[in-house]
Amino acid sequence: MVPRRLLLLGGALVLASFIVALAIGVGTPEPTVTLENQDNETHYVTAHTVPDEDAAGYLNFEVTTDDGERQLATYEDLVWAGYYQNVTLVDDGVNTQTFVVEPGETKHGFVDGWSSEDVTVYVNERGSQREHVTSRTISCGSRGQSHSFTLQESGSGGSYSCAGGFRWLLR
Template sequence: MVSRRSLLVGGGLLVLTLVLTSGVLGVGTPEPVVTLENEDDATYHVTAYTVTDADAAGFLNFEVTTEDGQRRLVTYEELVWPGEYRNVTLVDDGVDTHSFTVEPGETTTGTIDGWSRGDATVYVVERGTEREHTSSRAITCKRRGQTHSLTLEPSGSEGSSTCAGGIGWLLRG
């Protein structure tokens, strides 16, 4: 006959195993964490969009202001060159969007909510009150525990990403 104590210990071990396994297998996948460091004397506006994959990113539609002040529509693929556009605004519906404002000398960290395993994160970076487009980047990573970092500077933004770092992802979400 099995004692109650043995059943409780066995049940507790089973629950613990299920929790740890769900963390490893990606149930409740935690979203990417982004760190934005402003090394410029201007304010930056960084907008992150979550899309299903890198191909979908290329088809995002934005309204922009051109150098001669005209408003027009462009796709994400057309945001390759910095400085051509200002006031970049997504016009597509149903895209998870997260905006960050980073003041001069400031470092900001945030979570990109709405991300699911396999999604791509698209960043559009704008500088100053004119919101001059300085860079765009799409980060694809099919694994959990992502960290993204962008250093914002007058010559453009430099960035890096890590698909999975440390064991912190086991303890998150």
């Protein structure tokens, strides 16, 4: 007869092996994003994923200046709001996705194309003129991330969580 302790130990090992296999099989899920628009204008929030913070700093965008001229700007130039409109990434090979959030709407989604250790760069534009309002870089690198932004006329406030507990096992 097999001792009870040996059966419990074997059961625990099987359960632990199952959880590890499930984690490997599921892979690394992308960050979730929640965008709540408290403004009376539509917001266009674009998420770009790059390998690291250095790559984020060197992203190149075509922008429209206050004078109506199109010019190139780096991500570093987008630190300050209100100087540009129609911010468009010109670099190839960068995963990009835009969320359109209407006034009073809350939108939930996932950052497509994200891989473990990637950095997410958000660019928020407001209204039909697509005035640049804010930019933000999130560099968690771990699975189970959650990014939340409140979109307002003066910009966007936000928060993020780098680890979502065991929720990633269920996706």
